[in-house]
Structure formats: structure tokens, C-alpha cells
Amino acid sequence: MDDVGAVEAVLLEFLREKTAAALAEGLPGEVPGLLGDFVGAGGKRVRPLLCLLGWRAARGPGGDPRAIRVAASLELFHAFALIHDDLMDHSDTRRGRPTLQHFLTVRHQVGRTHTAAARLGAAAALLAGDVALAWSAELLHTAGLTHAQLATALGRTDAMRTQVMYGQYLDLLSTGRPGPDTGIPWKVIRCKTAGYTFVHPLLLGAELTGAGSALTDALAEYGWAAGEAFQLGDDLLGVFGRPDETGKPNGDDLREGKHTLLAALAYERADAVQRAALDRHLGDAGLDEEGACRLREVLTATGAHDAVRRTVRERCRAAVQALEGAPLPEAVRRALTDLAAAQDSRTG
Amino acid sequence: MDDVGAVEAVLLEFLREKTAAALAEGLPGEVPGLLGDFVGAGGKRVRPLLCLLGWRAARGPGGDPRAIRVAASLELFHAFALIHDDLMDHSDTRRGRPTLQHFLTVRHQVGRTHTAAARLGAAAALLAGDVALAWSAELLHTAGLTHAQLATALGRTDAMRTQVMYGQYLDLLSTGRPGPDTGIPWKVIRCKTAGYTFVHPLLLGAELTGAGSALTDALAEYGWAAGEAFQLGDDLLGVFGRPDETGKPNGDDLREGKHTLLAALAYERADAVQRAALDRHLGDAGLDEEGACRLREVLTATGAHDAVRRTVRERCRAAVQALEGAPLPEAVRRALTDLAAAQDSRTG
Numbered sequence: 137m138d139d140v141g142a143v144e145a146v147l148l149e150f151l152r153e154k155t156a157a158a159l160a161e162g163l164p165g166e167v168p169g170l171l172g173d174f175v176g177a178g179g180k181r182v183r184p185l186l187c188l189l190g191w192r193a194a195r196g197p198g199g200d201p202r203a204i205r206v207a208a209s210l211e212l213f214h215a216f217a218l219i220h221d222d223l224m225d226h227s228d229t230r231r232g233r234p235t236l237q238h239f240l241t242v243r244h245q246v247g248r249t250h251t252a253a254a255r256l257g258a259a260a261a262l263l264a265g266d267v268a269l270a271w272s273a274e275l276l277h278t279a280g281l282t283h284a285q286l287a288t289a290l291g292r293t294d295a296m297r298t299q300v301m302y303g304q305y306l307d308l309l310s311t312g313r314p315g316p317d318t319g320i321p322w323k324v325i326r327c328k329t330a331g332y333t334f335v336h337p338l339l340l341g342a343e344l345t346g347a348g349s350a351l352t353d354a355l356a357e358y359g360w361a362a363g364e365a366f367q368l369g370d371d372l373l374g375v376f377g378r379p380d381e382t383g384k385p386n387g388d389d390l391r392e393g394k395h396t397l398l399a400a401l402a403y404e405r406a407d408a409v410q411r412a413a414l415d416r417h418l419g420d421a422g423l424d425e426e427g428a429c430r431l432r433e434v435l436t437a438t439g440a441h442d443a444v445r446r447t448v449r450e451r452c453r454a455a456v457q458a459l460e461g462a463p464l465p466e467a468v469r470r471a472l473t474d475l476a477a478a479q480d481s482r483t484g
Numbered sequence: 485m486d487d488v489g490a491v492e493a494v495l496l497e498f499l500r501e502k503t504a505a506a507l508a509e510g511l512p513g514e515v516p517g518l519l520g521d522f523v524g525a526g527g528k529r530v531r532p533l534l535c536l537l538g539w540r541a542a543r544g545p546g547g548d549p550r551a552i553r554v555a556a557s558l559e560l561f562h563a564f565a566l567i568h569d570d571l572m573d574h575s576d577t578r579r580g581r582p583t584l585q586h587f588l589t590v591r592h593q594v595g596r597t598h599t600a601a602a603r604l605g606a607a608a609a610l611l612a613g614d615v616a617l618a619w620s621a622e623l624l625h626t627a628g629l630t631h632a633q634l635a636t637a638l639g640r641t642d643a644m645r646t647q648v649m650y651g652q653y654l655d656l657l658s659t660g661r662p663g664p665d666t667g668i669p670w671k672v673i674r675c676k677t678a679g680y681t682f683v684h685p686l687l688l689g690a691e692l693t694g695a696g697s698a699l700t701d702a703l704a705e706y707g708w709a710a711g712e713a714f715q716l717g718d719d720l721l722g723v724f725g726r727p728d729e730t731g732k733p734n735g736d737d738l739r740e741g742k743h744t745l746l747a748a749l750a751y752e753r754a755d756a757v758q759r760a761a762l763d764r765h766l767g768d769a770g771l772d773e774e775g776a777c778r779l780r781e782v783l784t785a786t787g788a789h790d791a792v793r794r795t796v797r798e799r800c801r802a803a804v805q806a807l808e809g810a811p812l813p814e815a816v817r818r819a820l821t822d823l824a825a826a827q828d829s830r831t832g
Binding site for chain 1: 506510511512514515568571572574592595596600603604606607608610611614615617618619621622625631634635638639642645646649650652653654656657660661667671675
């Protein structure tokens, strides 16, 4: 079984056991069932994979059940983050399916008014997210780690949680109010993506083996750079990507007025006319295709698009360079290098 | 310094450090600041106190900083639970002050539409609750416990989290649909109050010392009984209490149609006319004082009030009895006995 398969098997088995335990005690088995459907519905499992690459980078043996369980805990944490993000965004769909709050609203609609059902759906999804967070910790606690491993892993995941929550908080406060400040988007990128998705998972895996600083420093440097490239690439695709290729709509960031680096650089470089177009269209909830085109024009003409594109390339190079000379197995170096290269190539 | 003072000092110092760290990194210090205000605004600290009573019951030394930090982590967990409960209930006030989502809506209103500010307030409060949950765990992780203590404490708090979340889920699903089923309110009482507020805090404290089963069994039996009495007493006061004495409105449970034991017993014993009154008024969002009076009349005439009152008394006795012969210091026995007796006497 490959890493993704092993992680998914652990997750689904954990949630099956929770369902059985709930039903045996007359408690709502709906909760673990919903989480099983949620994590079973897909996702690239980037964080568990990076955790296992970190573990292998430090020469942890393949297929170790402790490492796989720790990796799986990251995926359940991510389910928590997505469920709560969807609530904060009032989203109705995720990955082409109804979001949890929408699904629960429909499930509990019979005999309730629309408002009562929607409130119940949102409340139940909020709780299911809380449960996912609690159970992601439980997966880690029950991974059979030694005291030293457990202490390190708890410290690492504590730092990860705080960082991603701060990133989300900053993102919330700045969305709808884009401007020329490039410091804000860089902070959000580092907290919400580079740290959360790359650095912490890699180091969580590596530190389980007691890896030395020559390796962990290199992995961290790689993670920051690759993670920044990953988020900046997402930002570009979210505006300029073709929905039929990316599977995602390409105007949401513009409509919400996300304070991305792309938007900040455009503000920084805009002349009066371009600035007026940004002010008018960025964050317009009713943005149509004409307005979106005008924004893409400004983002391109100001050079913001090219600047972000160059930064993606530069960050990918920095990521690969960070691994040069680092004491890690060739297969891991190749996997990490390929991952960084993929961030570069997907934005054209 | 007494236990409450020691717990509050640890909490506020932890949050002050978080604020300083956030500001030093340019991250939103608003989050720990808000949590500091929230936990500083009051509360009876029941769970930390029970945790410290459990610790002392097992002859843990008074003033031990590890025990106090573990106890403090329960209060931060409770802040998480209250913040998310207020979101689920769409409440505007708590303890006579604005709820966190209401406060954040007002704070971030400038330059935003009312809808945008309300969404941001709710989203920011949701996140602040998530942070409180994450940091309650961090307080525990950094309490300086031995491996055995940490493993036990993690298992105990994992069980506590799952139980209270299931209880809240059951409560959500059953609210607005009261009926004669007494199984549902008993499950909610046991999960949401008896287990969460009494049994788990007591055992968390006792188990830190490696207490034997003669003690932990007695504490658990005490906790279930006292916790049940506590919640049933709250249910009575929430309907029959005088707001000027309890500091709480006395019609909310009726208005929301909470499926309490009181409501279930009334349904079970009602004749056709009484049942029609229950159906008509219980869960009526616009319930007026006349309707509430009619409901109180039915709850009394069916004998539901007396039956719950008797159960409170019986559970208080069972709690005190559970401690007889248990190997615990006299001062702790007295404190626990007084706490149980207080549950009995406050409902008259």
C-alpha cells in the first residue's frame, strides 16, 4: 500500500471505530459518519505526504504505523480547518459536493422552517469541525509514541495550530480591504500555507526520528520556499487559471476582495486610472466577467502578474537549492524537488 | 492565594505571553487579548476547582504548579465551549456582557455593511473559539507532566472532549422537538454536564497522582450523581427560578423547546388538554408570560416538577453516599459534600 492509501486506511478505520462506539452507547454516530464521508471524498493529502517525506528524510523506515498515524492526524486536522473555513465563508459547495453545513441543513429540514434548518445545519457543522480537531489530537495521542516523540510532536502541532489560526484571522480581517501593503499577504501566505502545509508537516515527520538541525534547517528552508510558491501559484490560478483545468472558479478572490500579494503589487504600481478600476471592482460581490476582465488587465498591465510569476519561479529555485547538501536519501530529495518543480510548472 | 486566584493568574499570564508573542511577530494580538477579557470577565471556575479537589483527594500537595496549570487548561477549554455555544445559539449577551461575536461585529463595523460586519464578527469568534481549544491543550502540554501523567491526562481530556461534543450535538438535534422520551435528556445531562463538568475534571486531577481505583471509582460515582443534580437543578431554575435571584432569564428553555427531563416527564404524564398546551407553547419562539405561566402550570400539575425536584434530592444524597468510606482527606470530603448539598438547597 502506498502512503496515501495507508493514511486513508488509518483515518477511515479510526472513524469506523468511533461510529461503532457511538452507536454502542446510543450517541450520535452521525458525527463520525459525516467526518468519514468528508475525508473519504478526496483531497491530495499534501500534509500527511509531507509528514511522511520528513520522516523518510530523517531515515525513518517506510510503512511505520506510528508515522502513518501521526500523518493521518494532520488530515483530520485539515478536515477541521476546511469545515470551519466553509462556515466562515458561507460556502455551499466544496470539491463539487455540498459543504457540511449545507448537507446537514438539508438532512434535518423535515419538520423545520428554512431558518431553523439552516441554523441547525451551521451549528452541527461547527460541532463536527470541533470534533475533527479533537480527534486529530486523539489520533496523535494514540500513535504509540515515546515520551520524547510525543513531547516534540505536541510542541510542533501546537505551533502549527496557532500559526494557521492566526493566518486565517489575518486573512479574515484583510479580505474586502485590499491595498498596497505587501506585508499582510506575505504574513498570511507564511502562516496559512507555507508554515501550515509545508514546514510543520515536514518537521513533524523529521523530528519524530530525532533528526539533527542540519536536516531540519534544510527542510524548513525548503518548506517555506515551496509553500510560498504553492500559495502564490494558487493565487495566480485563482485569477488567471482556466476553471476547466484547475477545477476551481477563477474569480472568487477578486469578488471577495482578497488582499493577495497580486492585488497588493497592483495597488502599489497602479496609476490613477488603474487604481480607480481596482477600487471599483476588487471586492465587488456582484463582479461580472467584464469587471473580472478589467481587473485581469490591470493586474497584468501594472506588472503585478509578472512579478508574482517571477516570485513563484524564484521561490521554487530556492526550495530546490535548500536541499543541496542536506543529509537526506536521494528518493526523498527527488520527491521534494519534483513537488517544488510542479509548483513552478503549473502556473505556466 | 486560593485555588481560583491561582488558576486565574496562570490563565492570564499565559494569555499575556501569547499577546506579547503575537505583537512581536506582527500577528493579531487581538485574539489572546479577547480571550483574556473573556476568561477575566468571570465564571465560577467549577471545572478547575473540581480538578484541584480531585488532585487533593488523591493527596496531591496544595499549590502544585503542574496541577494548577492542568486545572487552568479546563477553564480555557470551557471558554472555547461557551464561545462556540453562543455562536450556535446566536446569542447576543453572556454574563450581562456582549457575546464575543457581537463584540467583534461592533468592533469591526466601521467601513463595512451590517451584514459584512456580522459575518466577520461570527467568523472571528468562531476562530477565537478554535484558538481557545488549541491553547487549552497547549496549557496541558506545557504543564511539566511526566510521561505517565501526560499520557493519562491526554486520554482523560480526549474522552472529555468527545463526550461534551456528543452531548452538545444531541442537545442541538433534540431542541425544538421535546417529547416523552426521557432517554434523550438523561444522555444530554450525562454527557454535557455530569461527565464534562464533574466526572472528568475530578478524575483528571486524581489520576495525575496515580490514584487507585478505590478513590477514582468513588469520585466518579460522586461526580455522576452531583453533576446530574446540578443540571436538573439548572433546568428547574431555568423555568421556575426568579431571574432577580438566579441572574438568568427563566423562559429560554421553554421558548427554545429544550428537550429537558422536566419537559419529557410532563409529556409522559400529560392528559390530552395538557399535552395540547405543551405542543402549543413549548418551543414557541414568541412565548409570552401568559404562555410561560400556562406551561409552568402544566409542568406542576403533571407532577413533572416534583419528580425532577425529588430526583435532584436523591442524586445529591447518592453523591454524598458515594464518598462514604472513600480514602480521601476530610477537608476534600467536606468540600465535595457541601457542593452536592448546595445543588439540593438552591432549588428550594
